[in-house]
Amino acid sequence: MKYKIGLVGFGTVGQGFVEILAEKGAEFKEKYGMEVEVVAISDPIKGSVYAEEGLNLNKVLELKGDLSAYPNCVKGWDSIKTITATNADVIVEVTPTNIKTGEPGLTHIRAALNNNKHTITTNKGPVALAYSELAALSLAKGVNFRFEGTVMAGTPSLNVGLEALAGIGIKEIRGILNGTTNYILTNMEQGTPYSDALSEAQKLGYAEAKPDADVEGWDALAKVVILGNVVMGGNLKVEDIERQGITGLTVQDIETAKSEGKCYKLIGKVWREGNQVKGSVEPQKLNKSDLLAQVGGVRNAITFVTDELNEVTITGPGAGRRETGFAIISDLINLHRKQ
Amino acid sequence: MKYKIGLVGFGTVGQGFVEILAEKGAEFKEKYGMEVEVVAISDPIKGSVYAEEGLNLNKVLELKGDLSAYPNCVKGWDSIKTITATNADVIVEVTPTNIKTGEPGLTHIRAALNNNKHTITTNKGPVALAYSELAALSLAKGVNFRFEGTVMAGTPSLNVGLEALAGIGIKEIRGILNGTTNYILTNMEQGTPYSDALSEAQKLGYAEAKPDADVEGWDALAKVVILGNVVMGGNLKVEDIERQGITGLTVQDIETAKSEGKCYKLIGKVWREGNQVKGSVEPQKLNKSDLLAQVGGVRNAITFVTDELNEVTITGPGAGRRETGFAIISDLINLHRKQ
Numbered sequence: 046m047k048y049k050i051g052l053v054g055f056g057t058v059g060q061g062f063v064e065i066l067a068e069k070g071a072e073f074k075e076k077y078g079m080e081v082e083v084v085a086i087s088d089p090i091k092g093s094v095y096a097e098e099g100l101n102l103n104k105v106l107e108l109k110g111d112l113s114a115y116p117n118c119v120k121g122w123d124s125i126k127t128i129t130a131t132n133a134d135v136i137v138e139v140t141p142t143n144i145k146t147g148e149p150g151l152t153h154i155r156a157a158l159n160n161n162k163h164t165i166t167t168n169k170g171p172v173a174l175a176y177s178e179l180a181a182l183s184l185a186k187g188v189n190f191r192f193e194g195t196v197m198a199g200t201p202s203l204n205v206g207l208e209a210l211a212g213i214g215i216k217e218i219r220g221i222l223n224g225t226t227n228y229i230l231t232n233m234e235q236g237t238p239y240s241d242a243l244s245e246a247q248k249l250g251y252a253e254a255k256p257d258a259d260v261e262g263w264d265a266l267a268k269v270v271i272l273g274n275v276v277m278g279g280n281l282k283v284e285d286i287e288r289q290g291i292t293g294l295t296v297q298d299i300e301t302a303k304s305e306g307k308c309y310k311l312i313g314k315v316w317r318e319g320n321q322v323k324g325s326v327e328p329q330k331l332n333k334s335d336l337l338a339q340v341g342g343v344r345n346a347i348t349f350v351t352d353e354l355n356e357v358t359i360t361g362p363g364a365g366r367r368e369t370g371f372a373i374i375s376d377l378i379n380l381h382r383k384q
Numbered sequence: 385m386k387y388k389i390g391l392v393g394f395g396t397v398g399q400g401f402v403e404i405l406a407e408k409g410a411e412f413k414e415k416y417g418m419e420v421e422v423v424a425i426s427d428p429i430k431g432s433v434y435a436e437e438g439l440n441l442n443k444v445l446e447l448k449g450d451l452s453a454y455p456n457c458v459k460g461w462d463s464i465k466t467i468t469a470t471n472a473d474v475i476v477e478v479t480p481t482n483i484k485t486g487e488p489g490l491t492h493i494r495a496a497l498n499n500n501k502h503t504i505t506t507n508k509g510p511v512a513l514a515y516s517e518l519a520a521l522s523l524a525k526g527v528n529f530r531f532e533g534t535v536m537a538g539t540p541s542l543n544v545g546l547e548a549l550a551g552i553g554i555k556e557i558r559g560i561l562n563g564t565t566n567y568i569l570t571n572m573e574q575g576t577p578y579s580d581a582l583s584e585a586q587k588l589g590y591a592e593a594k595p596d597a598d599v600e601g602w603d604a605l606a607k608v609v610i611l612g613n614v615v616m617g618g619n620l621k622v623e624d625i626e627r628q629g630i631t632g633l634t635v636q637d638i639e640t641a642k643s644e645g646k647c648y649k650l651i652g653k654v655w656r657e658g659n660q661v662k663g664s665v666e667p668q669k670l671n672k673s674d675l676l677a678q679v680g681g682v683r684n685a686i687t688f689v690t691d692e693l694n695e696v697t698i699t700g701p702g703a704g705r706r707e708t709g710f711a712i713i714s715d716l717i718n719l720h721r722k723q
Contacts, residue, residue: 069551198693199692201544205544205548208543211714212714212717336675336678336679353404353538353706353709354537354701357539357540358698359544359698360697367692368693371693375548375549375552
């Protein structure tokens with residue numbers, strides 16, 4: 046089966062996705078009978094290209110900074126025209142996350158679903174803000190809406206909760222959902238003050254110049270809402286979640302924890318309380334025997350607290366160019382299996 | 385959709401499965417549209433019952449020791465007659481593992497598949513010895529053959545490798561695949577000599593009176609063969625695997641490792657070497673920074689070493705009545721999704 050992709054956004058994740066596809070497309074076709082073609086890319090900075098017979102991915106990658114040099118194709122279509130007027134049947138939405146408005150991703154995803162196109166995103170904003178609306182819309186339109194990459198990048202998390210653990214009762218999910226803060230806390234444990242650890246994270250590209258989304262817990266909060274609503278069937282809103290970031294933690298706090306044989310982690314958590322699902326994000330002091338306490342650096346981890354299997358934990362990378370790009374591949378394979 | 389189960393074997397795992405079904409059958413029907421009825425149970429010790437309209441599971445559980453007291457049903461059919469002559473359309477094979485011959489499970493599974501019945505097993509022997517034969521047979525007959533419970537009980541492992549991680553390149557899989565030996569090693573680390581730790585494991589029901597299958601590494605070896613062949617597409621035979629158990633380890637060895645900041649774990653491992661998949665089972669000294677070093681007690685864990693996500697680790701229970709019973713539920717839901 047052949048899928049024609051319209052890629053909306055061509056930043057790190059979009060490029061990681063195209064890279065994997067360029068290298069492994071032939072393997073996916075042979076192994077899964079899944080043929081994937083990128084027919085259009087639209088990015089407000091890098092430019093927009095559309096070729097209904099499919100773009101040459103190696104050529105696209107060579108040009109990464111400037112798609113305007115791509116030869117013989119339609120140029121300059123904006124995101125909405127790319128979503129609605131190309132022959133793409135799967136829209137991959139990878140614009141930057143905005144947890145307050147969900148835009149521009151939310152508008153893109155609505156347009157894609159309303160035009161009966163399967164939609165895959167790694168953009169946390171729209172899923173955190175409007176999961177139930179978008180899920181209902183995709184159902185009504187008879188298309189797939191998938192977003193594995195919104196939590197722990199390509200490390201299977203939503204798929205584990207929804208599919209590999211299907212049939213189990215999940216009482217609670219807690220995890221290290223943000224790699225940047227985990228990197229900073231791991232460094233603070235080795236004696237580095239917060240501001241130096243943050244600078245280091247910025248130098249390595251883990252944290253942004255304006256690091257609030259990470260260090261104030263917004264990124265983890267978006268993932269908490271997604272886990273609570275998607276995996277636990279809750280009805281959480283962003284504003285329902287108690288949120289505390291790591292900026293209040295001092296080296297002294299961390300030393301005290303250490304002297305008690307514990308360590309601080311920024312823990313995102315969802316749990317059932319009566320008929321409701323609740324959520325929180327806050328630094329917690331964990332015993333060293335807690336597996337989450339052992340997850341250092343930029344790695345992420347999720348523990349599912351279940352009825353039949355007690356605790357099941359999965360850990361892996363939570364960000365990265367190819368790591369998140371792979372989440373889109375994973376969603377495509379899942380979509381393909383459902384056809 | 386309705387599934388009629390023929391249950392072959394009614395020991396711990398079979399009873400755990402029936403327990404879950406008795407408690408949650410209505411939920412599975414409502415949530416997944418999957419209706420499950422047990423029409424027959426056959427066990428050489430507990431007895432055999434068959435009622436084509438379905439057995440009353442609560443009644444079955446009350447009688448667990450002696451099915452002969454179950455009223456108004458066909459009695460005494462042996463396993464083969466139960467597989468071939470009842471109206472069951474799914475055979476659940478949960479007889480004890482024999483890693484040398486695979487029997488009686490192998491004969492049961494062949495009979496079930498040859499009679500065009502979907503087959504689910506938690507029995508490691510047949511899968512370790514004859515996976516490619518049985519997979520080909522199920523394909524030829526157009527039925528499902530599933531065995532999630534053969535590795536890490538109901539903790540998703542094969543499903544993670546095959547489905548949640550579909551599309552990824554797996555270079556190596558290594559793990560703590562046997563809970564009994566991990567329990568013994570964890571206790572030895574706290575200074576308990578091997579023989580005392582083994583006695584304790586036997587007292588708690590983790591180890592059998594004749595503990596060789598666990599402590600000599602045979603159980604881990606079966607899982608290594610299954611992971612290598614099923615997840616990595618290898619062609620491993622039981623006799624290809626280098627195997628070393630934990631009986632040679634002394635408290636002194638473990639103390640030495642500890643003084644180096646390390647610890648011993650019984651590691652089952654499969655990896656690619658050229659075009660081949662190789663496997664081994666042996667005690668390995670791990671750095672404390674290795675996540676597997678942090679997995680104590682009877683818990684199991686598997687690390688997938690991949691191309692796109694580096695290391696992804698999943699941990700959870702590796703044995704237990706309901707934990708393994710749940711693996712059958714998980715296979716049923718997967719089977720149901722494929723219909």
